[in-house]
Amino acid sequence: MEHHQHQKTSADIAKSEPTKMDHSKMSHGSNPAMGHQGHNHQAMIDDFKKRFYVVLVLTFPIMLLSEMIQHFIGVNWQFTGSSYILFALSSIVFFYGGWPFLKGWADEVKAKNPGMMFLIGFAITVAYGYSVAIVFGLSGMDFFWELATLILIMLLGHWIEMKSIAGASKELELLVQLMPSEAHMVMPDMVHDVKTDTIKENDIILVKPGEKVAADGIILDGESYLNESMLTGESKPVQKVKGDKVIAGAINGNGSIKVTVSHSAKDSYLSQVIKLVDEAQKSKSQTQLLADKAAKWLTIIALVSGIGTFLYWYLTGQTLAFAMERMVTVIVICCPHALGLAVPLVVAKSTALSAKNGLLIKNRTAFENSRKITTIVFDKTGTLTVGKFEVSKIVSLQKGIDENEIIRLASALELKSEHPIATGILQKVKELSIKIPSAEKFNAITGKGVEAIVENKKVSVVSPGYLKENKIAVPNDFKADDTETVVFLLVDDELTGYIALSDQIRPESAEAIKTLKQNNIKSILLTGDNGKVAASVSKVLGMDSFMAEVLPHQKLEKIKDLQSKGEFVAMTGDGVNDAPALAIADVGIAVGSGSDIAAETAGIVLVNSNPKDVVNLILFGKATYRKMIQNLMWATGYNVVALPLAAGVLYSQGILLSPAAGAVLMTVSTVVVAINASLLKVKS
Structure with a gap:
């Protein structure tokens, strides 16, 4: 200090x-x-x-x-x-x-x-x-x-x-004391106790029941419930299974787990938080x-x-x-x-109190300015909604191509993407036990979708906006729920089918928006999603307004517009495609960054994607x-x-x-x- x-x-x-x-x-x-x-x-x-x-x-x-x-x-x-x-x-x-x-x-x-x-x-x-x-x-x-x-x-x-x-x-x-001083290193012939700061990437450590995790990593074997409350503010223990990420300093429940270390102690999430x-x-x-x-x-x-x-x-x-x-x-x-x-x-x-509650302050002035906020712009996916897209329907629009083929071809492209839509499609493929083909010449169409060559065919997975722009007609019997997000599959530039995914609204979102209203702070939804979905989510939550089908580079302009009207704007986003908007906002809040807290452009990082944390941050800034x-x-x-x-x-x-x-x-x-x-x- x-x-x-x-x-x-x-x-x-x-x-x-x-x-x-x-x-x-x-x-x-x-x-x-x-x-x-x-x-x-x-x-x-x-x-x-x-x-x-x-x-x-x-x-x-x-x-x-x-x-x-x-x-x-x-x-x-x-x-x-x-x-x-x-x-x-x-x-x-x-x-x-x-x-x-x-x-x-x-x-x-x-x-x-x-x-x-x-x-x-x-x-x-x-x-x-x-x-x-x-x-x-x-x-x-x-x-x-x-x-x-x-x-x-x-x-x-x-x-x-x-x-x-x-x-x-x-x-x-x-x-600092959350980090255990020793770890159990798994050797080919035995388990050996070593000092935590000697652990390197790809080492395998054993975490016994009730012990603290000594390094960030991915579970290689075993499953358990981990208490991460001291790091994320999340009070409930979180279930972790093989393949899940674990954070150094988290307290292991009653299961024994083996963890493949993803980086050394000094680069761990906890060390970065301390720094x-x-x-x-x-x-x-x-x-x-x-x-x-x-x-x-x-x-x-x-x-x-x-x-x-x-x-x-x-x-x-x-x-x-x-x-x-x-x-x-x-x-x-x-x-x-x-x-x-x-x-x-x-x-x-x-x-220090903020860090314990999952609010990481990188810029003191941004934190103090949070008391002046008049408008909060929320990115929808993963902040107001759970961020877990699940496939709700698959529809083929061409004879001879069934639903499984639609999702099989789409999954080849989504394998390289980290977008929640991709996660939803891949999850469905896993459930259907479909083998994913390989994709070449992968290319992202900014804000509109992805394209690649799969089995010598040009395959694209695109948004409704792309169809509109390229004057591709949508069939008359096309139906999608207001809360569904739809992506279309094009094979050799021909409309072949579509996949509808839906994302649940977080249970805490409505309460967060209500608290903002009580504090005379406007809430605006900003999303790349279609207008119907945006309108539906905005209405359910009682938000002041929404902006839909906004591309990443346009988010910056929208923030500037609000500022030109005299609003003191906070932007919440995931820190990647929202970086310019986070930088231009009066207060940039990166959310859901998990163990990657290097959201450089944001003054404040929220460990969880919980919208209630955004409200807590403002109230705590005022206090x-x-x-x-x-x-x-x-x-x-x-x-x-x-x-x-x-x-x-x-x-x-x-x-x-x-x-x-x-x-x-x-x-x-x-x-x-x-x-x-x-x-x-x-x-x-």
């Missing part, structure tokens, strides 16, 4: 130690690396905790020896040398307790980038230097008890803040840049206000001690601590943005109130904030921001 370039948080203080929360250095898919990462950060948390307790113990005698506290409780415990004991104890607090802040101050000066550590370091040094001068002869009252309580509260604030940061990054750690989450957590969004700017300004305001406050009080006749105290309090209150955390904590939490704005308000709001009080605006009414009270306010603001970020949830 990345914090500001401008404002250091406590996770960045010890630059020289290998403790910065940089997930990019970890070896994905290897647990020890993550353990080391966690260990480093834990060591820093423990260091702050230890410093806090040492300062806490020393603060009691410091307070009891302080003249002001004694005066306040009505005692006089001064004795010879008491001021030197006070000086000695306070020096330990300043150098030991204040060390992380002093070091951070030096680092910021070196980097010519003054920020929060600069402010804290400056404030405690002024307080300490002035108090030491009092002990050695300057007249006035020392600041030692304020110094001790200030450092104590600062250490507590940083300790709590770091625990929050660790919490926000925990989800990423959990993703994506990591990069998204580090990527700066518009809100982050706004927070950076605000924090930078707050640093400048702190220094100017602090010095201005000091000069005002000192030059209007107040004591040096009073003027110093006001300056220290103003500077402490202004520390843009909470502001430095406001957005990064929400970013870390939201990105995340609300959290960021709430945090920015908390982080800056207290400054607006506390800064004038610290500067002494209401001094004439007897209202004045002490440095310790300023530090308490600053810490409370930071803690509120951290807790608020941790309350973020994905509604499902």
Whole structure:
């Protein structure tokens, strides 16, 4: 997780130690690396905790020896040398307790980038230097008890803040831990346990019941139910049989399976997800840049206000001690601590939570912009519908050619296609136990179908649009249901028959469209399918409108049209033929990419093709943005109130904030921001 370039948080203080929360250095898919990462950060948390307790113990005698506290409780415990004991104890607090802040101050000066550590370091040094001068002869009252309580509260604030940061990054750690560290490699003579990161493509691994799958691959033998919920958000275990794909990190049910590995651990789906989450957590969004700017300004305001406050009080006749105290309090209150955390904590939490729910954020700005969406364009097949075309009828239009021959010739062409229609035809061929002939000179007719030479005949499988374009007449008795998609078979350019396929509407689609309506978001169906099918699906689901028989390159134009009418458009597609449209849309959402998450043009990838996930994404985008704005308000709001009080605006009414009270306010603001970020949830 990345914090500001401008404002250091406590996770960045010890630059020289290998403790910065940089997930990019970890070896994905290897647990020890993550353990080391966690260990480093834990060591820093423990260091702050230890410093806090040492300062806490020393603060009691410091307070009891302080003249002001004694005066306040009505005692006089001064004795010879008491001021030197006070000086000695306070020096330990300043150098030991204040060390992380002093070091951070030096680092910021070196980097010519003054920020929060600069402010804290400056404030405690002024307080300490002035108090030491009092002990050695300057007249006035020392600041030692304020110094001790200030450092104590600062250490507590940083300790709590770091625990929050660790919490926000925990989800990423959990993703890393999904990958088992060992796998059972199947050798010709035995099963051998090997480290997961040594597995290569085409290795065969055994996954026993209850174990995690160690690598992406295809089941070679056996069948089982696999729980992929941590990876895809799909709560029900999925049945997997021979030939099915499995994802690394999925938990095996009660069957034993052998898996042929499709790529090494570092290229696995899970590793890519971890890398994506990591990069998204580090990527700066518009809100982050706004927070950076605000924090930078707050640093400048702190220094100017602090010095201005000091000069005002000192030059209007107040004591040096009073003027110093006001300056220290103003500077402490202004520390843009909470502001430095406001957005990064929400970013870390939201990105990791999304990944757990099957929403992979590649572009933070696209995710934040999802709250502005006014229109969603849905690709039909596989998103609103199941995407499994099943052959509903085969009709021959030529004597001497039966239904089996129609589907046999069509299957030769579809063997090379991954389109859902092809899958449906091949499934039917398998059921009928028909042998598929080979095809040569295969050629795809963009958006219209495919053609090839099969058994020395030119065979084409085409859409109704192709027939229209080539003025091929459709027979009078041709009938197709509104929900059916029809492809025609041409043999040597003659219409020979047709195959009708239908695709079921997903049970979740209607609910998703209804939720969008409730949120005043229009839903539009965009499909290459015929108008009747599109109209039927659109009507059943209660969508706002539809666009049918749209070729891939035309999808881009349709999106542009909507944008020119002032709509903020999200496009959902499968990332292949929809790539241009996904790129031009305000928010591109690639759906159903399964284990291939390299849908380069989309800002967001949905692991499942579930339309409810699209709705969840928008609602979660809105919730995340609300959290960021709430945090920015908390982080800056207290400054607006506390800064004038610290500067002494209401001094004439007897209202004045002490440095310790300023530090308490600053810490409370930071803690509120951290807790608020941790309350973020994905509604499902």
